[in-house]
Amino acid sequence: MNNMINIVVAGPRGRMGREAVNLVKETPHFRLAGVLDRVNNRKLLSDVEGFAGLDVPVFTDIHECFQQIEADVLIDLTTPDIGFLHTKTALENGVRPVVGTTGFTPEQLEELKELAKRNGIGGIIAPNFAVGAVLMMKFAQTAAKYFEDVEIIEMHHDQKLDAPSGTAVKTAEMISVNREPKKQGHENEKETISGARGADVDGMRIHSVRLPGLVAHQQVIFGSGGQTLTIRHDSYNRASFMSGVKVSVETVLKLDTLVYGLESIID
Numbered sequence: 583m584n585n586m587i588n589i590v591v592a593g594p595r596g597r598m599g600r601e602a603v604n605l606v607k608e609t610p611h612f613r614l615a616g617v618l619d620r621v622n623n624r625k626l627l628s629d630v631e632g633f634a635g636l637d638v639p640v641f642t643d644i645h646e647c648f649q650q651i652e653a654d655v656l657i658d659l660t661t662p663d664i665g666f667l668h669t670k671t672a673l674e675n676g677v678r679p680v681v682g683t684t685g686f687t688p689e690q691l692e693e694l695k696e697l698a699k700r701n702g703i704g705g706i707i708a709p710n711f712a713v714g715a716v717l718m719m720k721f722a723q724t725a726a727k728y729f730e731d732v733e734i735i736e737m738h739h740d741q742k743l744d745a746p747s748g749t750a751v752k753t754a755e756m757i758s759v760n761r762e763p764k765k766q767g768h769e770n771e772k773e774t775i776s777g778a779r780g781a782d783v784d785g786m787r788i789h790s791v792r793l794p795g796l797v798a799h800q801q802v803i804f805g806s807g808g809q810t811l812t813i814r815h816d817s818y819n820r821a822s823f824m825s826g827v828k829v830s831v832e833t834v835l836k837l838d839t840l841v842y843g844l845e846s847i848i849d
């Protein structure tokens with residue numbers, strides 16, 4: 583089939599990687615060409631527990647991988663260091679990266695954007711692939727035209743390292759496009775316990791909740807005289823991110839620059 587997209591998944595044994603392998607397996611116009619893994623080099627994926635029937639090669643070395651197989655797209659769901667190396671190598675080898683790995687520095691993002699531009703090749707880096715989360719951010723940006731007071735409550739599993747979440751920061755940035763800086767609450771308010779009012783972004787507040795049992799959740803609450811508006815998104819499991827990965831794989835083939843954030847490719 584001519585319009586089949588050949589895909590390499592990096593990090594297939596991880597929680598996100600397993601979902602991505604399933605997505606590729608279940609999408610008729612996607613073909614799993616190989617995987618990149620820290621272990622199991624030169625085995626078949628079908629020899630690894632949990633991947634019965636997937637007779638595709640496992641590579642540890644990304645250069646060897648791209649020499650031996652034809653790939654159109656690399657889906658990377660690993661760790662920041664290796665994810666950066668993978669993304670860079672993909673761009674250098676004409677393979678379009680779709681990257682969910684989080685934690686790249688602004689300098690690394692800039693370097694990757696430059697590299698993509700020099701090579702005239704597209705890529706997508708998206709710290710949140712949940713389509714609903716992107717819509718939540720867009721709706722919040724629109725609501726900010728009409729409400730100047732807003733607080734963000736983000737809630738995640740207790741293994742998350744960074745606070746506030748990248749999604750909360752991005753939401754605040756998008757709201758800032760339509761909101762003038764404003765100190766919210768009473769002008770003489772005092773925290774009797776430090777941190778009670780949360781992080782401060784131009785006067786809007788972000789609160790981070792960390793609890794076992796949660797996955798990734800966020801509420802954006804707007805308030806004005808006599809009314810509040812709450813926009814809420816919940817990711818209950820990692821399958822919630824796969825519709826965004828799918829649309830990214832399909833879209834990246836038409837791009838000739840590297841874009842950041844799923845909101846860049848969703849109308």
Ligand code: NAP
Nearest residue numbers: 593595596597598619620659660664682683684709710711
């Ligand atoms: P995870 O379960 O820890 O999986 C990471 C995987 O990467 C592990 O299987 C790990 O292998 C593998 N890995 C490490 N070094 C590697 C290498 N050199 N080559 C190939 N694979 C390597 O983590 P996760 O929850 O799946 O998350 C993966 C990434 O996605 C993280 O950066 C996370 O923040 C991000 N994430 C993004 C979204 C989004 O919507 N964009 C959503 C959730 C998570 P070992 O098991 O051998 O260490």
